[in-house]
Amino acid sequence: MPIKFKKLLYVKSVRIIIDRLWRDNPIFSMCLGVCSALAVTNKVENAIAMGVGVTFVLVASSVIISFLRKLISSRIRMIIYMVTISTFVIVVDRLLKAFFPSISEAIGPYIGLIITNCLIMGRADAFAIKNEVRYSALDGLASGIGYSYTLIIISIIREVLAFGSVLGMKVTPEWWTNWVVMAMAPGAFFVLSIFLWITRNMAKIQPEK
């Protein structure tokens, strides 16, 4: 590896991006936001919309919390996170309803659940509260992208098996029988756990002893 490139790996912002996308991926490494990864991944379209929504809320709340980090006393930090996060979730919900009514219809009930997505609270408490605004924004963005691509991969597997399509386009041959179980919660558990097993092995993530 050229020395310049190696040095780049030690720059904080580059480190943040690479870690959030791979070694510290929110879903398969930190196991945060798993509930939504199970709930909305039966169609790729839903997974994309959820990913965009979560990424937006994550960046916005990380920036605000990081900006206010010197004013927030540790005893009230949780309530500050909740108030900030829920504000942005409501904003996302309203904007979707106004400008993308069809997506809002498809995943509307899950939008409210972004508030309870532990990923957002987790990043706020683990990172934004003690880091500068620019790093927090980057952390939010990278975590959001790491979360979204995992969701999209899982949803592609599930949509192909359950409906024989990707984004509504038919991809399977005529003789294909749809696996109804993949559209339901149990299918999500199977796919997610196999996915965790493979990716955690690939990323060489060891359980803490």
Added chain:
Amino acid sequence: MKKKISMILFVLILGSILTFVLIGVNYYTKPIIEKNEAIKIKSRVMDAFGISYNIDDIEKVFSENVKIETENNVKYYFTENNEISFEITGNGLWGPITGILALKPDLETIKGITLIHQEETPGLGGRIAEKEYLSSFKDKKIIPKLEIVSPGKAIKENEVDGITGATMTSKAFEELINNQAQKYISNLKRN
């Protein structure tokens, strides 16, 4: 003590600022959302009647083809051919379902059904909102009772296929349609 007061103050101030942000967003999006809702209902009414339209001229086609009459706060939609439709609401398996039921002039045969809102499991019960499924209700008799039967078993003129893997949703939907149809049809016949 001083620290506590400043903590409370901080929460209050941040809370009010964020509330103002929300008020602003609400003020800005409310008219758009209401317009979307109104257009959605109109388009679903026309879908139920089988009137074709383009996304850009929903309002125009609607006002040309459909008349609205209100009775006891219930809106009835009429076409030139005396077909009639109304909103149906009730409980699905997981949440409320609302839709539009259109009947032929004999008040017994279904002209079409469309859904406005449902919260059933995506991919299973949620398939009741699909056009292909809803079109299987066309020309079915709702008097004395519409029946949703096991998938592939519908033969009689008051029977419709259910959805594979969504028996409970199908049952709830059947009950909803029958209840609402009976209620509104008897209202209509009285007049």
